[in-house]
Structure formats: structure tokens, C-alpha cells
Amino acid sequence: xxxxxxxxxxxxxxxxxEVKPENVLKDYDQWDSLxxxxxxxxxxxxxGVTIRADEIRQVVTAADLATLIEAKRx
Amino acid sequence: xxxxxxxxRIRAILSVVPGQESRFDDERSNYNLxxxxxxxxxxxxxxxxxxxxxxxxxxSDLCVxxxxxxxxxxxxxxxxxxxxxxxxxxxxxYLPPTSNVIQGRLGLGHxxxxxxLNQGCAGFVIGLMQAFMLLDMMDxxxxxxxxxxxxxxxxxxxxxITYPLIGDAGSVTVIERCAEENPxxxxxxxxxxxxxxxxxxxxxxxxxxxxxxLKLVEVEEGVVQSLEQIHMDGAAVFNFTLEDVPxxxxxxxSYSGNSRESIDFFLFHQPNQFILKQMADKMKIPQxxxxxxxxxxxxxxxxxxxxxxxxxxxxxxxxxxxxxxCLSGFGVGLTWGSMVMNLGPLATCRTxxxxxx
Numbered sequence: 438x439x440x441x442x443x444x445x446x447x448x449x450x451x452x453x454x455e456v457k458p459e460n461v462l463k464d465y466d467q468w469d470s471l472x473x474x475x476x477x478x479x480x481x482x483x484x485g486v487t488i489r490a491d492e493i494r495q496v497v498t499a500a501d502l503a504t505l506i507e508a509k510r511x
Numbered sequence: 512x513x514x515x516x517x518x519x520r521i522r523a524i525l526s527v528v529p530g531q532e533s534r535f536d537d538e539r540s541n542y543n544l545x546x547x548x549x550x551x552x553x554x555x556x557x558x559x560x561x562x563x564x565x566x567x568x569x570x571s572d573l574c575v576x577x578x579x580x581x582x583x584x585x586x587x588x589x590x591x592x593x594x595x596x597x598x599x600x601x602x603x604x605y606l607p608p609t610s611n612v613i614q615g616r617l618g619l620g621h622x623x624x625x626x627x628l629n630q631g632c633a634g635f636v637i638g639l640m641q642a643f644m645l646l647d648m649m650d651x652x653x654x655x656x657x658x659x660x661x662x663x664x665x666x667x668x669x670x671x672i673t674y675p676l677i678g679d680a681g682s683v684t685v686i687e688r689c690a691e692e693n694p695x696x697x698x699x700x701x702x703x704x705x706x707x708x709x710x711x712x713x714x715x716x717x718x719x720x721x722x723x724x725l726k727l728v729e730v731e732e733g734v735v736q737s738l739e740q741i742h743m744d745g746a747a748v749f750n751f752t753l754e755d756v757p758x759x760x761x762x763x764x765s766y767s768g769n770s771r772e773s774i775d776f777f778l779f780h781q782p783n784q785f786i787l788k789q790m791a792d793k794m795k796i797p798q799x800x801x802x803x804x805x806x807x808x809x810x811x812x813x814x815x816x817x818x819x820x821x822x823x824x825x826x827x828x829x830x831x832x833x834x835x836x837c838l839s840g841f842g843v844g845l846t847w848g849s850m851v852m853n854l855g856p857l858a859t860c861r862t863x864x865x866x867x868x
Binding site (some may be wrong): 471478 | 547548552556674731744746747749750753754780785789792793
């Protein structure tokens with residue numbers, strides 16, 4: 438998957454300019470249940486994968502999230 | 512399960528909502544939310560206002576109010592009623608069945624069959640299924656389906672996850688036999704292994720009511736709930752809706768020989784605007800054919816959300832003509848059921864405000 442595009446989409450969900458792979462999601466005030474639902478929706482609509490609640494809870498950085506989605510696409 | 516019902520149709524639908532509106536902006540101070548978060552939530556979930564029944568008003572009161580109107584105006588006569596179905600998760604009592612209580616309140620004859628069904632989000636589709644099956648077997652002309660829920664009594668008004676979304680409502684649907692074949696196609700699935708995704712864990716017999724079940728516990732920052740209130744695993748329900756419902760819509764369309772284009776409206780249960788938009792996109796259904804406005808006007812009223820959706824969005828069209836519709840209810844159980852049918856012209860199809868006598 439196109440990582441640059443993924444980070445752009447994640448930035449849009451968090452309503453910020455840019456997300457870097459090493460950024461910790463919990464550091465953002467906007468990383469709440471609404472953002473998590475938006476990520477589940479993004480995973481489903483753009484990448485055709487389903488992320489479970491327990492999986493998303495284990496994610497720390499933006500890169501972890503990208504890795505999780507990528508692994509599920511295989 | 513899938514099946515076809517024939518020679519039956521819906522004759523009338525009346526939705527009843529509490530008269531008083533409650534606005535999200537006015538409730539915001541209950542929720543421990545920053546202005547920014549409230550704005551995001553409002554936009555994403557499509558929140559604006561909802562209807563909450565005043566204390567002492569039960570689901571059955573909303574239904575009786577509607578049924579009384581249909582009887583008074585002559586849309587329905589007492590002697591035509593063969594069965595009274597009451598679908599709810601908020602009955603008057605553990606026992607007796609609320610449908611019996613309603614029969615007594617209205618003075619209906621002793622030959623009327625009264626049945627309570629404990630169903631939620633799919634409760635309109637399941638209620639119709641039960642009504643069609645009864646009409647197959649009994650000699651009476653009409654079955655009355657009552658859907659009623661007052662979820663406001665199962666959530667805490669400080670809970671920002673559940674309270675802003677819910678709405679209280681009742682509906683009366685009259686189902687009858689007809690000479691035309693009028694096939695109704697139903698696809699229905701259930702998965703009890705996921706029953707904890709939407710649950711009121713305490714207060715019944717598995718975990719009886721006690722000071723412990725009534726205690727408000729903080730489940731996440733600023734969100735409290737007791738074991739006697741609705742617990743929702745939001746992510747699990749979200750995934751279920753996107754994974755399991757679209758294939759069923761495909762199935763019921765092909766089973767009934769329809770395409771997306773031949774359906775006039777997809778009238779679905781109304782959990783929130785976000786999930787409904789996602790579903791429409793995923794199924795490539797134009798947004799205008801799949802209304803998502805009910806949660807922001809009346810709130811999500813569980814099994815009553817489909818009738819409210821029908822009367823609010825299609826009332827005029829269905830009083831004057833017919834539409835080919837796809838109905839779908841999904842949630843508690845987990846249960847998901849979808850139906851394709853020709854609906855209308857209906858003797859009545861409207862939303863009325865409940866005013867206490």
C-alpha cells in the first residue's frame with residue numbers, strides 16, 4: 438500500500454497537517470473513540486481489511502498502524 | 512434463514528414520538544466534553560436533537576396512544592384484530608407480557624393472540640416476519656405489530672457515548688391479507704456467540720439487581736455506566752455492521768430479483784449517520800436512496816427506527832402511492848434481517864407527537 442497516502446489519510450482523521458511514522462497516536466488529543474471508528478472505516482473502505490478493537494488498542498505509533506493494515510492485506 | 516411471504520401487505524404505519532425535543536447543544540454540559548470534541552462528535556454522528564420520554568411514560572404508552580388514534584379515526588376496527596405483537600426491550604413488567612396489558616387497556620376481545628418479542632434493532636423485520644406467519648395460520652384479517660422502546664431509561668444522561676444517540680418511540684403497523692401475490696422476500700441471520708457486543712449485563716436473573724449492579728462505574732474517562740444500563744462494544748458493533756450486513760443486502764436483492772437501481776429506498780435501522788454513510792458507500796448505493804437523518808431528528812429508537820424512518824422520510828409518498836423498498840435491521844443479538852417488498856399506498860403513514868392525557 439502507498440504509505441505516504443496512508444499517513445495523509447490518518448492526518449485527515451486527526452485533523453492535523455502531517456503524521457510521521459514515529460508519532461505516538463495517544464499523544465494526540467484527537468485520538469479518541471471517534472478517531473478509532475474513523476480508522477476502522479478507513480481500513481474497511483480503502484484497504485478492505487477489518488481491524489478488531491483489541492488489535493487497535495495495541496497500536497502505539499502511526500507506523501504500527503500501517504504495519505497492522507499491511508499485514509492483514511496479505 | 513430465507514423465505515418468501517405471499518398475499519400479505521402492510522396497510523398502515525403510525526409512529527409516535529414524545530412531544531418534547533432535547534437538543535445536543537443543550538445537553539453538552541452533561542457530557543464532560545470540550546467544545547471541539549462536541550463539534551466533531553455532532554458532525555460525524557449526525558447529532559442535533561432527539562426525543563426522550565418523560566418519567567413514567569413507557570414504550571407501551573406510546574404504542575397505545577398510536578393504536579387508539581388508528582381506532583378512533585377508523586383506519587382499524589377492534590374486531591378486525593387477530594393478534595397483537597409487542598416488540599420491545601423495555602416492557603412494563605417482567606410478567607405479565609406487555610401485549611396482554613395493552614389488550615386489556617384497549618378492551619380487545621379474548622380471541623386476540625398477544626405475544627411479546629424481545630428484539631432490538633432487527634425487531635421491525637422480525638415483528639413483520641411473525642405477523643406474516645400468523646396471518647398464514649389464523650383466520651383473522653389483520654395483525655397489529657407494535658414496536659416500542661424507551662432506551663433513555665437504559666442509559667445514563669451523563670454518558671456521552673450512548674445518551675446523545677438514543678431516542679424513545681413507539682409505532683403501530685397494521686398487516687393484512689391481500690388478493691394480490693405481493694411477494695415479500697426475507698433474509699435473516701443470528702449470531703448469539705456475539706451476544707455481549709450489545710448487552711444490559713445486570714438486573715435480570717443472571718446477575719440480579721443489587722446495590723452492586725446499580726453502582727455507576729467509570730468505563731472510560733468521563734463516561735460512567737451501571738450494570739443495569741446498555742453496554743456497547745462500539746468497535747465490534749461497527750465491524751459487524753460493515754462486514755455482515757452488506758452481503759445480506761446483496762443476498763436479499765438477488766433473492767428477490769432486484770438490483771440497486773430497482774429499489775426506490777433502502778430504509779435501514781438508524782444507529783448513527785457515520786455508519787449509514789459508510790454502508791451506502793460500501794454497497795455503492797446513492798446516499799439519497801439510503802436516508803441517514805433519523806438519529807439527528809428523533810434519535811435511534813432501536814426496533815422503532817425503521818418505522819420512524821418510513822413515516823418521516825416516505826410518509827407522503829406512501830400515502831399516495833407505492834414504493835419498492837429494502838428494509839434492514841441489525842444489532843442486538845447479534846441479529847440482522849433484511850426484507851424487500853412493495854409498500855403502499857398505505858391508509859396512513861405519518862409521525863405523531865405523544866401528548867400525555
